[in-house]
Amino acid sequence: MKLQPGREAMVRVAIATLWSRPEAVRPVDGPALSARTDIAAWISGMDSDQQVGDCVLSQLLLGERVLVTELRPDGWAHVVAVEQPAPQLHPRGYPGWLPVEQLAPATDTVDADPLVVDATVTALRASPGGAEVLPGVVLGTYLPPAGPAVDGWQPVHAPGHAAPLWLPAGDVVPVPTTPPTADEVLAVAQRLVRVLYVWGGVSAYGIDCSGLVHLAWRRLGVLLPRDASDQATATTPVPLGTERPGDLYFFARPGRRIHHIGIVTADPRPGDDRRMLHACYLQRRVLEERLPDDRTATLVGAHRV
Known part of the structure:
Protein backbone atom coordinates (compact mmCIF):
# COMPACT_ATOMS: atom_id res chain seq x y z
CA MET A 1 0.00 0.00 0.00
CA LYS A 2 1.29 3.47 -0.91
CA LEU A 3 0.75 6.84 0.67
CA GLN A 4 -2.14 8.75 -0.86
CA PRO A 5 -3.34 12.33 -0.42
CA GLY A 6 -6.52 12.43 1.62
CA ARG A 7 -5.58 9.32 3.62
CA GLU A 8 -3.86 8.86 6.94
CA ALA A 9 -0.30 7.67 7.42
CA MET A 10 1.84 6.91 10.49
CA VAL A 11 5.31 8.00 11.52
CA ARG A 12 7.73 5.10 11.08
CA VAL A 13 10.87 6.69 12.59
CA ALA A 14 11.58 7.23 16.27
CA ILE A 15 11.18 11.02 15.93
CA ALA A 16 10.08 12.85 12.78
CA THR A 17 10.68 16.58 12.53
CA LEU A 18 7.88 18.66 11.02
CA TRP A 19 9.28 21.36 8.70
CA SER A 20 7.84 24.68 7.60
CA ARG A 21 8.71 23.83 3.98
CA PRO A 22 11.21 21.53 2.25
CA GLU A 23 13.22 24.49 0.95
CA ALA A 24 13.91 25.62 4.53
CA VAL A 25 15.98 22.52 5.33
CA ARG A 26 19.65 23.28 6.04
CA PRO A 27 22.79 21.17 5.48
CA VAL A 28 23.03 20.59 9.25
CA ASP A 29 19.61 18.90 9.23
CA GLY A 30 20.73 15.68 7.53
CA PRO A 31 20.51 13.41 10.61
CA ALA A 32 16.85 14.43 11.07
CA LEU A 33 15.86 13.68 7.47
CA SER A 34 16.86 10.07 6.88
CA ALA A 35 14.82 6.88 7.10
CA ARG A 36 16.64 6.15 10.40
CA THR A 37 16.78 9.48 12.16
CA ASP A 38 19.51 10.37 14.66
CA ILE A 39 18.02 13.27 16.60
CA ALA A 40 20.82 13.30 19.18
CA ALA A 41 23.41 13.80 16.41
CA TRP A 42 21.24 16.40 14.71
CA ILE A 43 20.89 18.53 17.84
CA SER A 44 24.54 18.19 18.86
CA GLY A 45 25.59 19.21 15.34
CA MET A 46 23.76 22.55 15.51
CA ASP A 47 24.98 25.74 17.10
CA SER A 48 22.72 27.57 19.56
CA ASP A 49 21.22 29.78 16.85
CA GLN A 50 20.44 26.83 14.58
CA GLN A 51 18.71 25.08 17.48
CA VAL A 52 16.08 27.82 17.51
CA GLY A 53 15.65 28.22 13.76
CA ASP A 54 12.08 28.79 12.61
CA CYS A 55 12.34 26.14 9.88
CA VAL A 56 11.22 23.56 12.47
CA LEU A 57 7.56 23.57 13.48
CA SER A 58 7.22 20.53 15.73
CA GLN A 59 8.19 16.88 16.05
CA LEU A 60 6.14 13.69 15.84
CA LEU A 61 6.87 10.48 17.69
CA LEU A 62 6.86 6.95 16.32
CA GLY A 63 3.33 5.80 15.51
CA GLU A 64 1.73 9.27 15.43
CA ARG A 65 -0.96 9.59 12.79
CA VAL A 66 -0.98 12.25 10.11
CA LEU A 67 -3.38 13.17 7.34
CA VAL A 68 -1.49 13.33 4.04
CA THR A 69 -2.62 16.35 2.03
CA GLU A 70 0.03 16.51 -0.71
CA LEU A 71 2.82 14.32 -2.11
CA ARG A 72 5.67 15.93 -4.03
CA PRO A 73 7.83 14.13 -6.62
CA ASP A 74 10.97 15.10 -4.69
CA GLY A 75 10.05 12.87 -1.74
CA TRP A 76 8.24 15.29 0.55
CA ALA A 77 4.73 15.02 1.97
CA HIS A 78 2.58 17.81 3.30
CA VAL A 79 0.71 16.46 6.31
CA VAL A 80 -1.53 17.46 9.18
CA ALA A 81 -0.42 15.97 12.51
CA VAL A 82 -3.82 14.92 13.84
CA GLU A 83 -2.50 14.07 17.33
CA GLN A 84 -1.17 17.60 17.83
CA PRO A 85 -4.18 19.93 17.90
CA ALA A 86 -3.48 23.39 16.46
CA PRO A 87 -6.91 24.97 15.87
CA GLN A 88 -5.44 28.34 14.90
CA LEU A 89 -3.55 26.68 12.05
CA HIS A 90 -5.78 23.82 10.85
CA PRO A 91 -8.98 22.21 12.19
CA ARG A 92 -7.46 18.72 12.08
CA GLY A 93 -4.05 19.36 13.64
CA TYR A 94 -0.58 20.79 13.09
CA PRO A 95 0.31 21.23 9.38
CA GLY A 96 3.81 20.91 7.94
CA TRP A 97 6.17 18.87 5.79
CA LEU A 98 7.83 15.48 6.36
CA PRO A 99 10.08 13.28 4.19
CA VAL A 100 7.91 10.58 2.62
CA GLU A 101 10.33 7.85 3.73
CA GLN A 102 9.56 8.68 7.37
CA LEU A 103 5.93 7.63 6.89
CA ALA A 104 4.09 4.35 6.45
CA PRO A 105 0.47 3.83 5.37
CA ALA A 106 -1.85 3.81 8.37
CA THR A 107 -3.02 0.45 9.64
CA ASP A 108 -6.26 -0.42 11.38
CA THR A 109 -6.27 0.29 15.09
CA VAL A 110 -5.05 -2.66 17.16
CA ASP A 111 -7.63 -3.82 19.68
CA ALA A 112 -5.18 -4.15 22.58
CA ASP A 113 -4.85 -1.17 24.90
CA PRO A 114 -1.73 0.80 23.94
CA VAL A 175 -1.54 4.42 29.11
CA PRO A 176 -3.31 5.95 32.14
CA THR A 177 -7.09 6.12 31.89
CA THR A 178 -7.72 8.50 34.79
CA PRO A 179 -6.81 12.21 34.98
CA PRO A 180 -3.24 12.68 36.23
CA THR A 181 -2.44 14.27 39.55
CA ALA A 182 -0.18 17.30 39.90
CA ASP A 183 2.52 15.08 41.39
CA GLU A 184 2.40 12.80 38.34
CA VAL A 185 2.65 15.69 35.89
CA LEU A 186 5.54 17.26 37.75
CA ALA A 187 7.33 13.93 38.05
CA VAL A 188 7.30 13.55 34.25
CA ALA A 189 8.38 17.14 33.62
CA GLN A 190 11.14 17.01 36.22
CA ARG A 191 12.72 14.11 34.38
CA LEU A 192 13.35 16.51 31.52
CA VAL A 193 15.20 19.13 33.59
CA ARG A 194 18.46 20.13 31.85
CA VAL A 195 17.23 18.94 28.44
CA LEU A 196 18.31 21.43 25.76
CA TYR A 197 15.87 24.02 24.49
CA VAL A 198 15.21 23.29 20.80
CA TRP A 199 12.54 25.24 18.92
CA GLY A 200 9.80 22.80 17.88
CA GLY A 201 11.28 19.99 19.97
CA VAL A 202 9.01 17.44 21.64
CA SER A 203 11.49 14.91 22.99
CA ALA A 204 14.06 14.14 25.65
CA TYR A 205 16.78 15.19 23.17
CA GLY A 206 15.51 18.74 22.82
CA ILE A 207 12.25 20.47 23.62
CA ASP A 208 10.53 23.87 23.69
CA CYS A 209 8.17 25.36 26.26
CA SER A 210 4.87 24.19 24.80
CA GLY A 211 6.44 20.90 23.73
CA LEU A 212 7.31 20.21 27.36
CA VAL A 213 3.70 20.72 28.41
CA HIS A 214 2.35 18.68 25.47
CA LEU A 215 4.74 15.80 26.18
CA ALA A 216 4.22 15.69 29.95
CA TRP A 217 0.46 15.34 29.57
CA ARG A 218 0.81 13.01 26.55
CA ARG A 219 2.83 10.59 28.69
CA LEU A 220 -0.10 10.59 31.14
CA GLY A 221 -2.79 9.96 28.52
CA VAL A 222 -4.02 13.55 28.03
CA LEU A 223 -3.97 15.18 24.59
CA LEU A 224 -3.23 18.91 24.76
CA PRO A 225 -2.67 21.25 21.80
CA ARG A 226 0.86 21.76 20.58
CA ASP A 227 1.29 25.56 20.87
CA ALA A 228 1.11 27.70 23.99
CA SER A 229 -1.67 29.98 22.74
CA ASP A 230 -3.85 26.97 21.89
CA GLN A 231 -2.99 25.36 25.22
CA ALA A 232 -4.36 28.47 26.92
CA THR A 233 -7.63 28.18 25.00
CA ALA A 234 -7.94 24.47 25.87
CA THR A 235 -7.47 24.93 29.64
CA THR A 236 -9.43 26.65 32.40
CA PRO A 237 -8.30 30.01 33.84
CA VAL A 238 -7.93 30.32 37.60
CA PRO A 239 -7.40 33.60 39.49
CA LEU A 240 -3.77 34.49 40.03
CA GLY A 241 -3.01 33.72 43.63
CA THR A 242 -5.10 30.56 43.62
CA GLU A 243 -2.87 28.54 41.31
CA ARG A 244 -1.37 25.34 42.63
CA PRO A 245 1.35 22.89 41.53
CA GLY A 246 0.52 21.26 38.21
CA ASP A 247 -1.28 24.34 36.87
CA LEU A 248 0.11 26.36 33.96
CA TYR A 249 1.49 29.90 33.79
CA PHE A 250 1.06 31.83 30.53
CA PHE A 251 3.10 34.82 29.40
CA ALA A 252 2.50 37.53 26.80
CA ARG A 253 3.69 41.05 26.07
CA PRO A 254 1.08 43.84 25.94
CA GLY A 255 -1.11 43.53 22.87
CA ARG A 256 0.67 40.36 21.74
CA ARG A 257 -0.32 36.69 21.68
CA ILE A 258 0.90 34.24 24.31
CA HIS A 259 4.54 33.39 23.69
CA HIS A 260 5.57 31.26 26.69
CA ILE A 261 4.24 28.67 29.11
CA GLY A 262 5.48 26.97 32.26
CA ILE A 263 4.25 24.40 34.79
CA VAL A 264 3.55 25.71 38.31
CA THR A 265 5.72 23.91 40.86
CA ALA A 266 4.73 25.63 44.14
CA ASP A 267 1.88 27.50 45.74
CA PRO A 268 2.37 31.27 45.34
CA ARG A 269 3.74 33.09 48.37
CA PRO A 270 3.47 36.71 49.52
CA GLY A 271 5.38 39.15 47.36
CA ASP A 272 4.60 37.40 44.06
CA ASP A 273 7.10 34.66 44.81
CA ARG A 274 6.12 32.10 42.18
CA ARG A 275 7.97 29.08 40.85
CA MET A 276 7.66 27.11 37.64
CA LEU A 277 9.31 24.40 35.57
CA HIS A 278 9.74 25.36 31.93
CA ALA A 279 11.85 25.07 28.80
CA CYS A 280 13.64 28.42 28.88
CA TYR A 281 14.62 30.06 25.60
CA LEU A 282 16.98 32.47 27.36
CA GLN A 283 18.94 29.79 29.22
CA ARG A 284 18.40 27.23 26.45
CA ARG A 285 17.43 24.37 28.73
CA VAL A 286 14.62 23.00 30.89
CA LEU A 287 14.83 24.26 34.46
CA GLU A 288 12.80 24.86 37.60
CA GLU A 289 13.11 28.35 39.05
CA ARG A 290 11.53 31.28 40.81
CA LEU A 291 9.94 33.58 38.25
CA PRO A 292 12.47 36.32 37.48
CA ASP A 293 11.23 39.89 37.24
CA ASP A 294 11.02 39.87 33.45
CA ARG A 295 8.77 36.82 33.56
CA THR A 296 6.57 38.28 36.28
CA ALA A 297 6.14 41.40 34.14
CA THR A 298 4.68 39.35 31.28
CA LEU A 299 2.62 36.88 33.35
CA VAL A 300 -0.94 37.09 32.04
CA GLY A 301 -2.66 34.19 33.77
CA ALA A 302 -2.75 30.78 35.35
CA HIS A 303 -4.79 27.90 33.96
CA ARG A 304 -5.74 24.39 35.05
CA VAL A 305 -5.89 21.35 32.79
Missing part, protein backbone atom coordinates in the same frame (compact mmCIF):
# COMPACT_ATOMS: atom_id res chain seq x y z
CA LEU A 115 1.41 1.07 25.99
CA VAL A 116 3.37 4.28 26.46
CA VAL A 117 7.15 4.54 26.70
CA ASP A 118 8.12 5.56 30.23
CA ALA A 119 11.89 5.33 29.70
CA THR A 120 13.54 8.60 28.75
CA VAL A 121 15.05 6.87 25.70
CA THR A 122 14.87 3.25 24.58
CA ALA A 123 15.27 1.18 21.41
CA LEU A 124 13.12 -1.32 19.55
CA ARG A 125 14.91 -4.55 18.62
CA ALA A 126 14.39 -7.35 16.11
CA SER A 127 14.18 -9.92 18.92
CA PRO A 128 14.56 -9.96 22.70
CA GLY A 129 18.04 -8.58 23.29
CA GLY A 130 18.69 -8.61 19.54
CA ALA A 131 19.87 -6.02 17.04
CA GLU A 132 18.51 -2.50 17.28
CA VAL A 133 15.99 -1.70 14.57
CA LEU A 134 14.67 1.63 15.87
CA PRO A 135 17.00 3.41 18.32
CA GLY A 136 16.08 6.68 19.96
CA VAL A 137 12.45 5.91 20.84
CA VAL A 138 11.53 8.42 23.52
CA LEU A 139 9.31 9.08 26.50
CA GLY A 140 5.64 9.51 25.54
CA THR A 141 5.68 7.24 22.48
CA TYR A 142 2.56 5.10 22.17
CA LEU A 143 3.07 1.48 21.08
CA PRO A 144 0.37 -1.18 20.56
CA PRO A 145 1.40 -4.44 22.28
CA ALA A 146 1.88 -7.48 20.07
CA GLY A 147 1.32 -9.96 22.87
CA PRO A 148 2.41 -10.53 26.46
CA ALA A 149 5.92 -9.89 27.71
CA VAL A 150 8.39 -12.76 27.40
CA ASP A 151 11.34 -13.06 29.82
CA GLY A 152 11.33 -9.33 30.50
CA TRP A 153 10.87 -8.25 26.86
CA GLN A 154 7.71 -6.70 25.44
CA PRO A 155 6.71 -7.25 21.79
CA VAL A 156 5.06 -4.25 20.10
CA HIS A 157 3.75 -3.27 16.70
CA ALA A 158 5.58 -0.48 14.87
CA PRO A 159 4.53 1.20 11.59
CA GLY A 160 6.40 -0.10 8.57
CA HIS A 161 7.39 -3.36 10.27
CA ALA A 162 5.43 -6.53 9.59
CA ALA A 163 6.97 -8.49 12.47
CA PRO A 164 6.75 -7.35 16.10
CA LEU A 165 9.69 -5.46 17.57
CA TRP A 166 10.89 -5.81 21.15
CA LEU A 167 11.93 -3.55 23.99
CA PRO A 168 12.55 -4.09 27.73
CA ALA A 169 9.19 -4.61 29.41
CA GLY A 170 10.11 -2.11 32.11
CA ASP A 171 10.44 0.66 29.51
CA VAL A 172 6.68 0.77 28.82
CA VAL A 173 3.55 1.06 30.97
CA PRO A 174 -0.18 1.06 30.20
